[in-house]
Amino acid sequence: MTKTKPLLEARQVFKGFFGNPVLKGVDIALEPGRVHALLGENGAGKSTLINLLSGALQPDKGDIVVDGKPVSRFSPAAAREAGIAVVQQELSLAAELSIAENIGLGALPRRFGLIDYKALSASVAEVCERVGLTEPLDMPVGDLSLGRRQMVEIAKALFRKPRVLILDEPTSSLSAHEAGILAGLIRKLRDEGIALLYISHRLNEVQALCSHVTVLKDGVVTADQPLAGVDDEGLVRLMVGRDAGDLFPAWQDHPAGAELIHLKKFSAGTALDVDFQASAGEIIGIGGLVGQGQEDFLLGLYGAIPASAEKAEISGSHRPLKRVEAANQAGLAYVPADRKHEGLVLPHSIASNLLLPSLGNLVKHGLRDRAAERNLVADLAKRLTIKGDVTRPVQALSGGNQQKVALAKWLPLDPSVLLLNDPTRGVDIETKREIYLMLQSFAREGKLVILLSSDTPELVHLCDRVAVFREGRVVATLPRADISEEAIVGAAMGVSAKGAAA
């Protein structure tokens, strides 16, 4: 193997915020024609490192090196100049602009001072085809699902013809099909000699795509080595610094109790004619490709969008719930997938967020009972190991801790039905495990957990039954014995799998 020169490097970079060191002397070298994995738990410093590599932040100490030469003030403009493109985890698209405009933004072709849409379409058509964007190019990005938007984001990065491409959790909102296209694309880019940095919490993807890995833990590199010969357990050990045992807790039987939900021909939004039954003490998985009506099903159950049904018994109510408050009173709680926009009031404190659903229950003489509130918040923070000052804004927390807040705020209401929409998306492994254990304990306490997940192994390891959605309908309901990744994916893709009958 010939020694290739790295295109982009960080050498002994240090970076801290408000006196907290985040990166403590990190090295990384991205070589052409290689897919380099960057692993680490949330809070390990991955995002900060990416920001340094893309010029969004400057290191306190150490160098960013492009083509072997240290760059003194590495700005976003300098990074663009150097051919570095980043596909952000936080989508950076303008919802009102079209697909073509978003991709071409910054280099829009003009004619007589106006945007030349013909030239624009022509220039972005190729890149759209590469990523499998078949939607009309003049469609507003806001009309696309999260997964499709991610593909636009990728197309936008590719449009700049980068030499270095940094992908920050690109598949977290993609369907299996889209993820497959992306994987093919990454391999092709690699073969073209582009240096790729791939950040993901999904180890199977990392194993399939990457040949080299850098592992960050608490701001230092704990491994920088070829991936060959390292298995998943080894990777997890490197990330958490201990033997992870299993990511998933051992299966526990939790006997089903009284029936809590019984639906016949339940429709809400894109969910159509769903027949569904679930009882206390069960963990029911909701699977399928992204955007097949699963989310609308949960929202309809929760009374957040209008729903209709031939027969609907939801936690004692004999018709679909009409309002979220009614759902809360009936004992339902919902944890949204998009915690930043739907789950949390980001600028407000951790305590305010934790208290929001139960404010009305902590009242003395018509006024808020501060002592009771403090006790409750302290108790919740302790139970969920949310460390530090609870008066900090919740946006100061890492993704995993934010998710814990989004979940914990419901506990004081003691809900009997938990509707969880992809609760572990973008969450670090440690927190994932904590959430899994929490779900099991909910079931043991006799709560019904309905778990919508885009991470199929979760469904396999945690659920008593899995309902697989396709085009708004439940196409298969897999009992525990028949749940496997193959069966779920097969049903989701419309491939007939064993035991699939709804």
Add this chain to the structure above:
Amino acid sequence: MNALKSAFRNPPLLTLILVILVWIVASLTLRGFGAFGHLRYLLELSAVIGIVAAGQTLVILMGGIDLSVGAVITVTAILLPLISPDIDPTGLVGIVLALGIASSIGFLNGVGAAYLRVPPIIMTLAMATFLQGMLVIVAGGSAVSVTNATVIWLGQARPFGIPAGVLLWVAVSIVVLLIIHRMPAGARFLALGANPLATELSGVSVKRNTLLLFTLSGFFAGLAGILILGMNRQGYVGIGDPYLLTSIAAVVLGGTSILGGRGTYAGTIPGAILLVTTTALITVVNASPGWRSIMFGSLILALLLISGREARR
């Protein structure tokens, strides 16, 4: 240094400090400014703005805005003398009726904003225009004199040397501060202002709270209208107009985010006093009304740059 820094991060405190500084400097340089009677008069004028701005603060905290407060003040000031029955010597019946009308107007604003999904800025502006047209028809452009005993007492009496209007403002302030900081409703308003979607999904009804807030805003505007009527002894078309911009400016001067989700009435209180003081200072300067308006506008802008600035993260 640290105390200074924290003051800069605390807009209500900063606004209060600014008021005190302006009062001290003006008292030392302008003859008569620092006299008790003059300062008391400034507070009396501030009370009106402060009471209108109470409702405005609540609405803005939730991410809305109420552009109909000026019109509601005028409606109250003109209708109250007309609807106060002569057989009621206390005048309380008229006051209750007038406040009922003002609250109903607010309620209608809320219905438009919550159920018809008209943006608050449009809904309340349309309401203001509608009310103004109605007043021209009802009052026909002539001033209406008030004989209602309670209203006159409110506008003229000074128990223990303190204007009744200022006492009313103190009462309003206590209630509003309790709502915002000590009641579940206040926390819900703030959460709605910062992220309505997440708040709705947490079981807080956007519709019900919108309705409640606009009704409250109508109520407080009506209360201010009654106070102004008592102070002027006359109601006429346009009497409430100056209070629209000033109520919003007082809120923003106090550090409340015009986008909602962050702020407190504790800032609006010194904000209202600061506005009135500024106006008074401009009046002292011998200038034509046109120049006075220009100076007033520029000063509001300048004050906002100093104090009510959106805190940067």
